[in-house]
Amino acid sequence: MIEVQGLTKKYGELVAVRDLTFKVEPGRIWGLLGPNAAGKTTTMRILTGYLPATAGQATVAGFDVFNEPDAVKRSIGYLPEVVPLYLDMTVSGFLGFVAEIKQVPAAKRKAAVARAVESAGLKDVSHRLIKNISRGFKQRVGIAQAIIHDPKVLVLDEPTIGLDPAQIREIRELIKSLRGEHTILLSTHILPEVTQVCDGVVIINEGRLMASGSLEELAASFERKDGVILKLRRGGAEEAALLRAIPGVEKVSAEGNELRVEWSRGRDLRDDVARLALDKSLGIQEMRSLASIEDLYMKVVSGGLEP
Amino acid sequence: MKNIWSLMKKEIGAYFSSPIAYVVISGFLLLVGYFFYSLVLWFNAQAMQMAQNPYYAQQININEMVFSPLFHNMSIILILVAPLLTMRLLAEEKKSGTDELLYTSPLSVGQIILGKYFAALVMLAAMLGLTALLSIFAFAFGNPEIAPWLTGYLGLFLMGATFIAIGLFFSSLTENQIVAAFLTFVTLLLFLVLNWVASSGSGTWQSVLSYLSFSQHFEDMTRGILDTKDVVYYLSFSFFGIFLAHSVIQSRRWR
Known part of the structure; x- marks a missing residue:
C-alpha cells in the first residue's frame, strides 16, 4: 500500500533522509521508529506531498507521489506533528471544512462528519470551539480530520506526543480500532508504542534505514x-x-x-x-x-x- | 472553483469569529463618517457664501467639494486598513501549522491564494458598501451627479483590491503578522506618494514614477473619468501581487 524506493531528501547540505526503502502492506499498522531528528517527519511529509523528495520514488495506494500528487492526497489522511486546527472553529465546523477541501461530495459531507465524530469519540464536544477543548480531544480532532474522507492510507506523525498516560492509551485504542479499514503508518520515538500498536516497524536513524519488517520477522532475524x-x-x-x-x-x-x-x-x-x-x-x-x-x-x- | 469557494467561506468566517472584522469595519466607518460630516459642514458654509454671488453660485458642486475629497481621505484610510485585513491570511496558517493541512489536501496553491484574496475582497466590498449608505443623505437632500460617485467607488474598490494583493504577498513572506502588516503599510504608502518625487524629476523617470503611483490613477476616477488604462493599471498590479504570493508559497515548498 505504501512503497518507498531509494528516497532521499536534502535540505541544502543537510541530508535528512538517505536512500530509504521500505514497504507497508495493506490493512496493517506500521510504525516508523527512530530517535528525534531521525527523518521521520520528513519521510511523512514527502509521502503526503507536502515536500518534494530530492531523489527516489514513493507510491501510496498505487499512485506515484511525485507524478500523481492529487490522487495521492485524495487517498491519504494525514495527521501532522503539529495538529492543524483552526482554534476559532467548532469541532464539527472544522471537520465540515476539511471534508470540503478533501473533496467529499456535498451530499455525503454531513454523514462523513458524523462518522468521523463517532469513530474519534468526539460526540460530546462536537459543538464546542476547538480552542476550548482539552489536548486529548484536540488530538482526536486531528485524527478525525485525517479519516474524514475515508482514505485508504493514514499517516500519523507522533499521534500520542504530549498527552497524559490515560489519553495515550485512548489514542492507541482509537488507532488500533482503525486497523483493517485503513493502512496506517505512524511515527514515534517511543518503542512500547510500536510493540503495543503496530504489526511491523521501520527503524531509521539519521535518515538511514536500520531495519524494517514485521515484528516477528525482526525478532527472529536479530535473535x-x-x-x-x-x-x-x-x-x-x-x-x-x-x-x-x-x-x-x-x-x-x-x-x-x-x-x-x-x-x-x-x-x-x-x-x-x-x-x-x-x-x-x-x-x-x-x-x-x-x-x-x-x-x-x-x-x-x-x-x-x-x- | 468549488475549492476557492470553500476557502473563501472559511476565511470570511475567520474574520468574523475573531474581533478583526468588527473592530476594523467599525473603525473605518467611524473615520469615514467623521470625514463626511466635516466635509458636508464645510460645504454648507461655502455654499452659503458662494450663493451670494451669481458667478460663484454656478460653481457650487457637491461632487467636487464633498465626494472627491472624501474619496481621497478614504484611500488614505484604506492604506491603514488593508494591512490589517491581509496580515493574517497566509502568515497565521504557517505559524499555526494549518498550512500543512491545506497543502496536503487536493487543492492547488493558486486555489488557496485566490480563496483568501477573494475573502479579503468581500470584506473590502462590505466596508465600502456600508460607507455608501452615508451618501444617501447627500442624494436625498442634494443633487450630486451619480457617474463620478460611481467611478469614485469603483476606483476605491480597485485600489483596495491592489492593496490587498500586496498585503497577501507580504503575508506569504513571514509567519509574523505584525511584520506582514508593517511591510504592507510601508509599501502602500511609498507607492501612494511616488509621484511626489516625480514632480521634480524629468523625462522618462518622471513618467515612470508617476505612472507607478497609486494616486495618479485614482485622481481621474474621483472626477468621473473612467479610463481603461487606470483600470488595467490596478488589475495588473493586483495580479502581480497575487502572482508573487503564489511564487513565494510554491518556492517555499520546493526548497
Missing part, C-alpha cells in the same frame, strides 16, 4: 542468541560469576546493576537463572528477554548497530 537481561539490587563481578557458573550460560556481561546473560539458541535457561537468583537472594528487580526489539532499538539509537 542470534537467546538470553535475559537481569536487573538486580546490586550487580557486580560476584553475581556475574555465580550466573556464569550455570551450565549452558556462555557469556555474562554487567552494566551497572543490569546483567546480560546469554546462551546459545534453542535452549531456555530462564528457569535456571531465576532459581539461582532466588536461591542466592540476589534481589531480582526485573528480568526481560534479550534480543527483544527493545535491545535492537537501543542498539540503533546508541549507534552500535550498522545498517
Whole structure:
C-alpha cells in the first residue's frame, strides 16, 4: 500500500533522509521508529506531498507521489506533528471544512462528519470551539480530520506526543480500532508504542534505514542468541560469576546493576537463572528477554548497530 | 472553483469569529463618517457664501467639494486598513501549522491564494458598501451627479483590491503578522506618494514614477473619468501581487 524506493531528501547540505526503502502492506499498522531528528517527519511529509523528495520514488495506494500528487492526497489522511486546527472553529465546523477541501461530495459531507465524530469519540464536544477543548480531544480532532474522507492510507506523525498516560492509551485504542479499514503508518520515538500498536516497524536513524519488517520477522532475524537481561539490587563481578557458573550460560556481561546473560539458541535457561537468583537472594528487580526489539532499538539509537 | 469557494467561506468566517472584522469595519466607518460630516459642514458654509454671488453660485458642486475629497481621505484610510485585513491570511496558517493541512489536501496553491484574496475582497466590498449608505443623505437632500460617485467607488474598490494583493504577498513572506502588516503599510504608502518625487524629476523617470503611483490613477476616477488604462493599471498590479504570493508559497515548498 505504501512503497518507498531509494528516497532521499536534502535540505541544502543537510541530508535528512538517505536512500530509504521500505514497504507497508495493506490493512496493517506500521510504525516508523527512530530517535528525534531521525527523518521521520520528513519521510511523512514527502509521502503526503507536502515536500518534494530530492531523489527516489514513493507510491501510496498505487499512485506515484511525485507524478500523481492529487490522487495521492485524495487517498491519504494525514495527521501532522503539529495538529492543524483552526482554534476559532467548532469541532464539527472544522471537520465540515476539511471534508470540503478533501473533496467529499456535498451530499455525503454531513454523514462523513458524523462518522468521523463517532469513530474519534468526539460526540460530546462536537459543538464546542476547538480552542476550548482539552489536548486529548484536540488530538482526536486531528485524527478525525485525517479519516474524514475515508482514505485508504493514514499517516500519523507522533499521534500520542504530549498527552497524559490515560489519553495515550485512548489514542492507541482509537488507532488500533482503525486497523483493517485503513493502512496506517505512524511515527514515534517511543518503542512500547510500536510493540503495543503496530504489526511491523521501520527503524531509521539519521535518515538511514536500520531495519524494517514485521515484528516477528525482526525478532527472529536479530535473535542470534537467546538470553535475559537481569536487573538486580546490586550487580557486580560476584553475581556475574555465580550466573556464569550455570551450565549452558556462555557469556555474562554487567552494566551497572543490569546483567546480560546469554546462551546459545534453542535452549531456555530462564528457569535456571531465576532459581539461582532466588536461591542466592540476589534481589531480582526485573528480568526481560534479550534480543527483544527493545535491545535492537537501543542498539540503533546508541549507534552500535550498522545498517 | 468549488475549492476557492470553500476557502473563501472559511476565511470570511475567520474574520468574523475573531474581533478583526468588527473592530476594523467599525473603525473605518467611524473615520469615514467623521470625514463626511466635516466635509458636508464645510460645504454648507461655502455654499452659503458662494450663493451670494451669481458667478460663484454656478460653481457650487457637491461632487467636487464633498465626494472627491472624501474619496481621497478614504484611500488614505484604506492604506491603514488593508494591512490589517491581509496580515493574517497566509502568515497565521504557517505559524499555526494549518498550512500543512491545506497543502496536503487536493487543492492547488493558486486555489488557496485566490480563496483568501477573494475573502479579503468581500470584506473590502462590505466596508465600502456600508460607507455608501452615508451618501444617501447627500442624494436625498442634494443633487450630486451619480457617474463620478460611481467611478469614485469603483476606483476605491480597485485600489483596495491592489492593496490587498500586496498585503497577501507580504503575508506569504513571514509567519509574523505584525511584520506582514508593517511591510504592507510601508509599501502602500511609498507607492501612494511616488509621484511626489516625480514632480521634480524629468523625462522618462518622471513618467515612470508617476505612472507607478497609486494616486495618479485614482485622481481621474474621483472626477468621473473612467479610463481603461487606470483600470488595467490596478488589475495588473493586483495580479502581480497575487502572482508573487503564489511564487513565494510554491518556492517555499520546493526548497
